Amino acid sequence: MRLLVTGGAGFIGANFVRLTLSHRPDVSVTVLDLLTYAGNTASLPEDPRVTLVKGDIADAEMVDALVREADAVVHFAAESHNDNSLDDPWPFVHTNLVGTFQLLEAARRHRVRFHHVSTDEVYGDLPLEGGERFTPDTPYNPSSPYSSTKAGSDLMVRAWVRSFGLEATISNCSNNYGPFQHVEKFIPRQITNLIDGVRPKLYGAGLNVRDWIHVDDHNRAVWTILESGRIGETYLIGADGEVDNRTVIETILELTGHEPTDYDHVADRPGHDLRYAIDATRLREELGWEPVYPDFRAGLAATIDWYRAHEAWWRPQKLETELRYQRLGR
Numbered sequence: 001m002r003l004l005v006t007g008g009a010g011f012i013g014a015n016f017v018r019l020t021l022s023h024r025p026d027v028s029v030t031v032l033d034l035l036t037y038a039g040n041t042a043s044l045p046e047d048p049r050v051t052l053v054k055g056d057i058a059d060a061e062m063v064d065a066l067v068r069e070a071d072a073v074v075h076f077a078a079e080s081h082n083d084n085s086l087d088d089p090w091p092f093v094h095t096n097l098v099g100t101f102q103l104l105e106a107a108r109r110h111r112v113r114f115h116h117v118s119t120d121e122v123y124g125d126l127p128l129e130g131g132e133r134f135t136p137d138t139p140y141n142p143s144s145p146y147s148s149t150k151a152g153s154d155l156m157v158r159a160w161v162r163s164f165g166l167e168a169t170i171s172n173c174s175n176n177y178g179p180f181q182h183v184e185k186f187i188p189r190q191i192t193n194l195i196d197g198v199r200p201k202l203y204g205a206g207l208n209v210r211d212w213i214h215v216d217d218h219n220r221a222v223w224t225i226l227e228s229g230r231i232g233e234t235y236l237i238g239a240d241g242e243v244d245n246r247t248v249i250e251t252i253l254e255l256t257g258h259e260p261t262d263y264d265h266v267a268d269r270p271g272h273d274l275r276y277a278i279d280a281t282r283l284r285e286e287l288g289w290e291p292v293y294p295d296f297r298a299g300l301a302a303t304i305d306w307y308r309a310h311e312a313w314w315r316p317q318k319l320e321t322e323l324r325y326q327r328l329g330r
């Protein structure tokens, strides 16, 4: 099987490639990645079954040639950082909308199976109180340029299934953590700040709740959907990992031998979503998926160990990321 993995040099895509190589000897992978600041060739294993093509998913000609050669496309490539989307929304429109459009058109022309990786942020947020959770029927209500462009890309996939008979599935996943995540993101930023002796920063009061899932559990679910998912269906991926941001910081501090109160508050960002929570019943009951890492604290401890052991991987991103946060006042 020949897989085209877009965004395979990013956090989740690179973990997906690694998981695929270790579990699927029958699969070879072509990674199409623009290698933006978020893409890192050092995240990809050196393996004869992996070919890296540097290119833009919005480049129609290149996309056509690569999709034509593939048995299936797994589409991770995106501009993915909310903070950046508030600073400059255009790259989000270009990659998340125009790029997805070019991929869909190529998959339609060559009748290639397509899996679209998306986020639960398309649903907006939930009240902090009450046990409501997102389901595949929750209306779209995105808050940021990031989530609105992902929402638009999801809707295009649905329309291409209905209008053109494209063989596609969609997954909307909650917040991922694990190895190879860029240090701009919440958990790796706190871990690497602590390694550097810098006090962690928390947006507002930190009551915002995220539903955390280990990246390998996300990627196992993507494989399950790719192989057994119903065409045209949307599957929500989550591992019942609801934790508020303050607790995440306090747990990281505790796991690294600090006082749990050793952190600073910074101003909350505009439109910061309150709570996300996923109801993954369809994925669990219909496709039999279960998380391998149901315990967030244990997954976090393993992730801290990974960042401690892989400073050579994250160090080159660190200074520039913190300078950018300084410019944005965060």
Ligand SMILES: NC(=O)c1ccc[n+]([C@@H]2O[C@H](COP(=O)([O-])OP(=O)(O)OC[C@H]3O[C@@H](n4cnc5c(N)ncnc54)[C@H](O)[C@@H]3O)[C@@H](O)[C@H]2O)c1
Residues within 6 Å of the ligand: 006, 007, 008, 009, 010, 011, 012, 013, 032, 033, 034, 035, 036, 037, 038, 039, 040, 055, 056, 057, 058, 075, 076, 077, 078, 079, 080, 081, 094, 095, 099, 117, 118, 119, 120, 150, 172, 173, 174, 175, 176, 177, 182
């Ligand atoms: N990180 C999360 O918690 C999370 C949760 C749910 C869904 N998702 C979705 O999963 C996917 C991957 O997220 P991630 O966290 O790995 O993102 P990431 O930012 O770490 O990686 C994105 C990758 O896409 C590449 N890319 C960007 N623009 C491109 C373009 N125009 N052409 C080709 N490649 C391009 C980048 O170079 C990078 O390698 C995204 O679609 C995101 O919306 C992420």
